[in-house]
Amino acid sequence: MLQAIGITSAPRPxxxxxxxxLTFEARPGTVTALLGxxxxxxxxxxxLMLELEPGRGVTYFRGRPLHRIPHPGREVGVLLGDVPGNPARTVRNQLRMLCAAAGVPAxxxxxxxxxxxxxxLRDERxxxxxxxxxxxxxxxxxxxxDPCTxxxxxxxAGLSPRERGWLHGLLRGHADLGGVVLFTTDDAKEAARSADRVVSIEAGRLVADQDAAEFARTRLRPRVAVRTPHAARLADVLGREARAAQRAVEIVEESGSRLSVYGSSCAEVGEAAFRHGVLVHQLADETGDAGAPASPVPPARAGAPGPTAPGAPRAEAFAGEEHGRPRSARSRGPASAARRVGGPLRPLRYELLRMFGTATPVLTAAVVVCVxxxxxxxxxxxxxxxxxxxxxxWPELLPLPPAALGAGLLGALAFGEEYRYPALAADRGTVPRRMGLLAAKLGMCAALALMLGALTVTADAAALALVFDSGPLRTPAQWWSPAASWAGLLIGCAWSGVLASGVFRSATAGLAAVLAVPVMVVPLVRRVLEDPSAYPVTGLVHRLRGLTWVQWPPEADRLVLGALRVMAQPVGTALVLSLMVLLCAYGFTGLRSRVRW
Known part of the structure; x- marks a missing residue:
């Protein structure tokens, strides 16, 4: 059962x-419409129910609020906005990525x-x-x-009547299996036809909570649907008789042969047609819109398209089953239920599918290598x-080399799926806060940054040797220290992009944070490092050796000294400081719990 209790949005000034x-509930085995x-x-x-916006109140999903559910995606299935995913990814790859996020088999x-x-359409974009x-x-x-809710x-919205009938047939099948279905709509006729219960709201407040039959009886106007080849003549006849009897009757000509008559009955319309010799092909009582009854006015000749009969949606749903569509939803049982795999979500597999589901890494690497x-x-x-x-x-005029900018871009795109598209749906409020997912993103971006750095250095060396016959290149006496410095720069840029995009929920902000390190932070660090110090830091490696229980080999001193030299450089120090600040910000904004009162 879904129970929303006193949910209130944070008011603007x-x-x-x-x-x-707003307080209401949606029961298992029923389809509930939220109408407004x-x-x-x-x-x-x-x-607010999914805890994606600040506010008050609480929503219980089978007795637990969303932030207390270990895997919300297994409890709640969500459709918010457009299709969840990058437009360049195939349908099958998108769903396989979400399978890894939900922890179900591919x-x-x-x-x-x-x-x-x-x-x-599994291979379509x-x-x-x-x-x-x-x-x-x-x-x-x-x-x-296989969520319950x-x-x-x-x-x-925007679907054809046939697609709408298929959709509501699928939702009905999920409810028939004991699930909870809650959908929003602004069409009162759709709510009455497709839902078992209708919750009406206006200006954010609850107006009514009714069964669909009671809603149709008390909130919708009954009408008579007439189909005749002489629609204009019959409309004129009904209008003249209504004016003569001073009755409130509204007549809407919906197509060339169809009329909707409000404020009358089948008997009255049939008798008027018989008296005036008008041929009638169909005469039926239907449920109309939610408007107020109209005052006596002349018959209208142009109007909106009318709804179908109360039984039509069910017929459309069953007609769809003949094509093999909703039948699968109705027959879902143990054979097709999602088999739980051990452990939590699979962040590494999710990251691999997310990263290589599109051509972004390959295109980024190609552009970076060429530049x-x-x-x-x-x-x-x-x-x-x-x-x-x-x-x-890396010329002096550029704040960063092309490889570092490419690594920062890939890092900034790390949280693009979670925030730009609702890829994780209900998990969007909790999964990005998981340390496993953050560690997977940091590890994947670090590996990509190292591969990108090695590829660019190899391509640059090969191009220089080809064009200048190895003239500008010399074999270095020590290559460990430059290699460590190069790897640290690339990984630092990639991690800055990951953490900044996670904090600010924007790839643009992530890339801006990468550029801010050499442009804004490095000058400040250089100014601090250039000031004279009263106490030198020489001999630090030997003191570190004395603090450890295990004596490392003398060759490791050069690696430690090289790492310390990298960190002592302005860019290295600025990256370390930036990463520490971003990590703290990510921990404060992302990893803290969000308890609702």
Whole structure:
């Protein structure tokens, strides 16, 4: 059972809260509609329930708030906004990535693609899908971990009647298996036809909480649906008789042969048609819109398209089953239930699938290598550039070499899936705070940075040897210290991008943090290091040797001394300080618990 108790959004200055003390519940085995006009606070209510926005109140999912559930994605399936994922990723790779995030087998992705009826589109790019196919992918992502509760924001918006019928048939199948379904809509007729219970809100406040039948009886206007080849003539006849009897009757001509008559009955319309000799093909009572009854006015000749009969959605759903679509959702049982795999989420597999699901790393490496080679050739042609800077393609005018900028960019994109797209849906409020995921991102970005650095140095050396016949290159006497410095610079830039993007939830902010180190932090550190010191730090390596229980070999002294020299450089010190600040900020903003009262 889902229980929302007193959820209230944080009010803006001099403005009422968007959601104000909203309390309702959605029971297992039922489909509940959260009905309200655009701007009434439906989406904000869902985000408050998922703890994605600050506010008051609490929402219990089977007796537990979301932040108390170890794996929210296995308890709650969510559809918020557009299809969750990078448009360049294929449908199958996107779902496999989410399988790793939810801790379910990768084969579950193919199973859910068949359930939602798009198994043939598994190799299509997300950006090439139509709106209806995008909605099916989003539903497959929400159902991957076989959650008990589904929270869907406007799932039928923009869909055709057939797609809408399929969608509600799938939701009905999930509820028939004992699940909880809550979806938002601004269409009262859709809520009455497709839900078992309707929760109506206005300006963020609860207006009514009713069964669908009671809602249709008390909140919707009944109407008579008429189909006749003489619609204009019949509308004129009904209008004249209503004016003569001074009755409040509204007549809407919805198509060339269809009329909707409000404020009358089948008997009255049929008798009027019989008296005037008008042929009628269909005459049925239906549920109309939620508007107030109209005053006596002349018949309208143009109007909005009318709804279908109360039984139509069920018929559409069953018609969809003939094509093999909702049937899979209704027949989900032990054979297709998500098999739990041991342990928590699989962050390393998730990171591998996320990182290499698109061509971003390959394109970044190609651009970085080309720019680095061209810069190295120009520097060698000009001359007066040290060999270390020549191999790194790092002129004095640039704050960072191309490889470091590429590593920082890859790091800044690390949290792009979690914040730019709702890839983890309900887990978006908790999974990025997991230390395992952070460690996987740091490890993957460090490995990519090292590979990128080695590739650029190799390409620069090969290009210099090819063009200048190894003229600018000399075999270094000591290469460990420059290599450690180069690796530290790349890893530091990559980690700065990861942590900054995690703190500020923006790839742009992550890349800005990488550039801020040489542009803003290095001058401050250089000024501090250039000041005279009253106490020298010579002999630090020997004192460190004395503090350890195990004596390391003398050859290790050069490595330790090289690392200390790297850290003593302005760029190294600035990177270390920046990483410490970003790590503390990430721990404060991301790892702290978010308990709601």
């Amino acid at each position: 001099a403005a009422p809260p968007v959601v104000d003390d 006009e655009p701007g009434s606070g439906k989406t904000t209510a869902l985000r 084969s579950r992705a193919d199973t859910m693609l068949e359930v939602v009826g798009i198994g043939g 997300l950006g090439s899908l139509s709106l209806g196919m995008e909605r099916r992918v989003a539903l497959a992502a929400a159902l991957l971990a 589904l929270l869907l924001d406007e799932p039928g 680095s080679v061209l810069t190295a050739l120009v520097l060698a042609r000009v001359g007066n550039t040290p060999q270390n800077r020549l191999l790194a393609a």
